[in-house]
Amino acid sequence: xxxxxxxxxxxxxxxxxxxxxxxxxxxxxxxxxxxxxxxxxxxxxxxxxxxxxxxxxxxxxxxxxxxxxxxxxxxxxxxxxxxxxxxxxxxxxxxxxxxxxxxxxxxxxxxxxxxxxxxxxxxxxxxxxxxxxxxxxxxxxxxxxxxxxxxxxxxxxxxxxxxxxxxxxxxx
Amino acid sequence: xxxxxxxxxxxxxxxxxxxxxxxxxxxxxxxxxxxxxxxxxxxxxxxxxxxxxxxxxxxxxxxxxxxxxxxxxxxxxxxxxxxxxxxxxxxxxxxxxxxxxxxxxxxxxxxxxxxxxxxxxxxxxxxxxxxxxxxxxxxxxxxxxxxxxxxxxxxxxxxxxxxxxxxxxxxxxxxxxxxxxxxxxxxxxxxxxxxxxxxxxxxxxxxxxxxxxxxxxxxxxxxxxxxxxxxxxxxxxxxxxxxxxxxxxxxxxxxxxxxxxxxxxxxxxxxxxxxxxxxxxxxxxxxxxxxxxxxxxxxxxxxxxxxxxxxxxxxxxxxxxxxxxxxxxxxxxxxxxxxxxxxxxxxxxxxxxxxxxxxxxxxxxxxxxxxxxxxxxxxxxxxxx
Numbered sequence: 001x002x003x004x005x006x007x008x009x010x011x012x013x014x015x016x017x018x019x020x021x022x023x024x025x026x027x028x029x030x031x032x033x034x035x036x037x038x039x040x041x042x043x044x045x046x047x048x049x050x051x052x053x054x055x056x057x058x059x060x061x062x063x064x065x066x067x068x069x070x071x072x073x074x075x076x077x078x079x080x081x082x083x084x085x086x087x088x089x090x091x092x093x094x095x096x097x098x099x100x101x102x103x104x105x106x107x108x109x110x111x112x113x114x115x116x117x118x119x120x121x122x123x124x125x126x127x128x129x130x131x132x133x134x135x136x137x138x139x140x141x142x143x144x145x146x147x148x149x150x151x152x153x154x155x156x157x158x159x160x161x162x163x164x165x166x167x168x169x170x171x172x
Numbered sequence: 173x174x175x176x177x178x179x180x181x182x183x184x185x186x187x188x189x190x191x192x193x194x195x196x197x198x199x200x201x202x203x204x205x206x207x208x209x210x211x212x213x214x215x216x217x218x219x220x221x222x223x224x225x226x227x228x229x230x231x232x233x234x235x236x237x238x239x240x241x242x243x244x245x246x247x248x249x250x251x252x253x254x255x256x257x258x259x260x261x262x263x264x265x266x267x268x269x270x271x272x273x274x275x276x277x278x279x280x281x282x283x284x285x286x287x288x289x290x291x292x293x294x295x296x297x298x299x300x301x302x303x304x305x306x307x308x309x310x311x312x313x314x315x316x317x318x319x320x321x322x323x324x325x326x327x328x329x330x331x332x333x334x335x336x337x338x339x340x341x342x343x344x345x346x347x348x349x350x351x352x353x354x355x356x357x358x359x360x361x362x363x364x365x366x367x368x369x370x371x372x373x374x375x376x377x378x379x380x381x382x383x384x385x386x387x388x389x390x391x392x393x394x395x396x397x398x399x400x401x402x403x404x405x406x407x408x409x410x411x412x413x414x415x416x417x418x419x420x421x422x423x424x425x426x427x428x429x430x431x432x433x434x435x436x437x438x439x440x441x442x443x444x445x446x447x448x449x450x451x452x453x454x455x456x457x458x459x460x461x462x463x464x465x466x467x468x469x470x471x472x473x474x475x476x477x478x479x480x481x482x483x484x485x486x487x488x489x490x491x492x493x494x495x496x497x498x499x500x501x502x503x504x505x506x507x508x509x510x511x512x513x514x515x516x517x518x519x520x521x522x523x524x525x526x527x528x529x530x531x532x533x534x535x536x537x538x539x540x541x542x543x544x545x546x547x548x549x550x551x552x553x554x555x556x557x
Contacts, residue, residue, distance in 0.1 A: 032271050032490035061399050064491065064519035066504045078504065080491050080519075084399060084413075087420065091491065112402030115527040123235075138228035138556060147236055148515075154240045 008088040010035050016056060017090065021047065034080070036091045044094050045104045051081060051090065052109055058085045062110040067120030069149045074098040075126055079106075096126070105131040123148040193221060196538070200229050204307055204542045207552030211529070211545075218537050223530045227523075230556035238516045243269050243344060243483040246513075251338045253518060254554040256299050257292035257497040259285075259329075261554075262342040264494045267423065268503040268516070269344040272488040275479065280472040281346035282425045287359070287462035288332070288341065290455040294366055295325050296497035297448045297455075300549045301373050304445060307546035308383055314376055321369040328358055344483060345476035351466075359463055363456050370452055378449070384442065391532045391544050393439035401528035404521050405499025406447045407548060411439030417495040429461050441547040448549070482511050491519075498522050498549055518557055522550040 013035040017028050026047065027038040039047050051059040059081035066078040079092040094103055105128040107113045117128045118137040125146040128134060135141060146152060174180055181191075199210035208229035214222035234253060238246040250265040251258030263285055270277060277285075298318040305314025326336040331352050333339035341348050352358075377383050393403070395413040408415060416433045418426045434450030436443025485507040493502040499521025508514040525548045532548075533541040 032488055034491055036489075062402060063493070063500065064502055064504060064517070066515070066517040068506065068515045080502070080504070084415065089491075110402075111400050111531075112524060112527065115523065136228075138231045140228075147233060148239075152236075154236060 008086065013088045013090060020050060020054065020057065031091060034089050034091045036093060038093045038095065041094050041096055041103050044092070045106075047092065048079075048106055048109060051092070056086075057083065059083045059090060060085065062106075062112045062116070063089070065113065065116035065120050067124035067126050067148065069124050069151075070095065071150055072098065075101045075124055077103055077120060077126055101126045102129055103127070104129050107131055122146065125149065191216065198542075200226075204545065206303060206546070206550060209550070209552055209555070213533075213538065213541060215538055220533050220536055220538060220541050223533045223541065225526060225529055227526070227552075227555050230552050232557065234518060234557040235516055239512060239514070242511050243273075243485070243513065246516075247342070248338070248340050250518075251340060252553055253520060253557065254296070254496060254498065254501070254522070254551050255337055256551050257289075257296040258338050259288045259292040259341060260296075260494070260496050260501065262340070263289050263424075264492060264496065264501050264503045266342045266344050267494065268490060268492040268505040269483070269485075269513075271490040271492055272505055272507045272513075273344070273483060273485045275345045276476055277346055278473045278476060279425070280466065280469045281474045283462045283465050283469075284347050284351060284474060285342060286425055286429070287459050287466070288329075288347075290458045290462070291325055291328070291359075291362075293455050293497045294452050295322055296549075296551075297452045298322050298369070300448055301377070301445075301452075304543075304546045304549075305377055305383075307543055308377075308386055310377070310380070310383070314373070317369065317372055317376060321366055324362055324365055328355075328362060331358075343475060345479050346474050348475070350474050356463060356467060359459060363459060366452065366456055370449065373449065378446070386540075386543065387442035387445060387547075388440060389438070390441040390540055391536060391547075393532070395439075397531075398439065401531060402524040403499070403528055404524065405496065406444055406451065407439075407499065407525055409433065410436035410443035410447045412437050417493055417500060421493065423492075423494060425465075428465075429458050431458050441543055444547045444549075484511050485509070485513075493519070496521050498551065498554070499525060518554075520554040520557065522548075522552075522554040523557075526550050526555055 010030050014028055014030055017035060017037060024043055029036050051057050061082040061084055063080040063082050068076040070076045074095055074097050077094045082089045096103060103126060105117060115137060117131055118134060120126050121128060121134055122136045122139050123146060193214050193216050196213045196215055198213060199205040200208040210226040212224045213220050234249050237249050247265060250261045253261050298321050302315040302318025329339055330336050333341035393411050395411045398408045398411050412435050414433050414435050419433060431454045434447050436447050486509050488507045491502060491504045493500050501521055502519030504517040505513055506515040532544050
């Protein structure tokens with residue numbers, strides 16, 4: 001086994017991303033721990049394919065997917081990727097417009113995305129187009145509530161689920 | 173008629189005889205599922221042809237609760253995720269809050285934290301060793317062997333924090349209070365007991381030919397598969413891929429400590445078992461170094477004294493990852509003002525390891541599927557959040 005590579009500083013990763021994605025309508029910034037790319041949903045697939053397949057990037061590992069309710073801005077979805085080869089990490093942020101929470105699924109590129117996407121779908125109501133099996137994972141299978149939406153109160157009699165039923169996604 | 177079953181079956185099939193796949197429901201209440209977990213196996217004879225896991229029976233809405241509590245109050249929810257190693261979860265949570273709020277941690281507190289986290293790792297791994305022995309069929313013996321060491325560590329935790337499983341001992345900016353006066357002797361005695369316990373396990377399980385034969389070569393995983401499925405922690409290292417966040421993305425005082433990363437070769441069930449055995453040994457070495465370091469800084473602060481009564485964080489975003497006991501325990505945190513986080517998300521290693529279960533059990537025997545599930549070392553509090 002070779003010597004472990006040191007993790008790359010964030011600004012180096014940012015520079016690398018700017019070279020690769022400068023032409024696309026993306027915004028590159030940094031969070032407290034990682035580099036961050038803001039991508040509109042229509043360019044998301046292209047960016048992820050590039051992240052996975054390009055030799056200098058080689059983000060082979062999907063760490064995590066977070067769905068966030070950004071209130072009037074719409075629903076956000078954050079993906080944390082890691083490259084075992086280059087020891088660098090990146091976060092991809094997709095902000096979907098209100099009323100249209102559709103994001104293409106990446107389960108074909110990263111099998112690990114399967115459960116993460118199901119969780120984000122049930123918790124905030126994102127819809128991942130092309131996911132093979134987008135049913136509830138942690139919640140009861142026939143419940144149509146999205147508990148991590150800010151509009152969902154902390155305490156509520158979930159037992160009255162028949163009254164609370166809505167269509168998946170929007171409107172809550 | 174032939175005496176060979178395959179030929180008999182073929183002869184029957186020629187006569188229009190058909191076999192039908194059977195569905196077996198394992199769980200939610202089942203001793204082999206280590207909690208409330210259910211999987212539906214489709215079997216053809218003794219072979220598993222499909223497996224569908226169902227989780228969520230222990231879902232308590234951790235993330236929603238965290239969004240609705242003060243930064244310090246929410247701590248109590250987090251050691252209930254991986255309840256076999258509560259302190260390791262507290263560490264990740266506190267690191268996330270400290271990253272958002274730029275909070276400094278005194279060095280003595282860092283060493284205390286690392287020591288307690290490594291003791292938690294030993295707790296969790298001993299639980300695995302014991303429960304896995306029970307899965308494979310040694311019934312209660314290995315379980316009780318594991319319990320002996322666990323009880324002794326829990327007694328120490330009780331003395332330190334006042335609680336055994338859910339200590340809530342860490343705080344953003346340090347730890348709640350200093351260690352008890354006699355901790356040096358207590359922990360050194362504990363380490364001797366843990367090493368003896370490891371030796372006992374070595375004789376009881378690794379020295380047992382039936383155990384070894386059942387585990388060796390079962391469900392081998394390559395590093396490429398492990399990375400694609402999202403396996404982390406001991407399950408990844410068992411494939412021979414040397415990656416440990418304590419070394420590769422170092423945090424806290426781990427860069428100052430000397431320890432090895434044990435790896436396997438084939439990624440089969442036996443390697444996963446042996447990697448965890450070796451990790452317990454490495455953890456005892458880390459605890460020893462922490463004790464030496466702590467003895468040099470007696471009486472120093474253990475909690476940042478400059479913190480306000482209520483933590484308020486204006487804005488910030490981070491994804492903090494630590495080497496939890498089961499793999500990469502990550503916490504995504506987003507602050508947008510106020511005394512509560514806007515969003516906190518747990519990336520739980522058990523959840524991600526379990527999502528690979530289907531790929532791992534297809535094609536194995538039903539009895540082996542139980543062992544493969546056991547070798548992933550899931551804890552349902554963490555899977556279901």
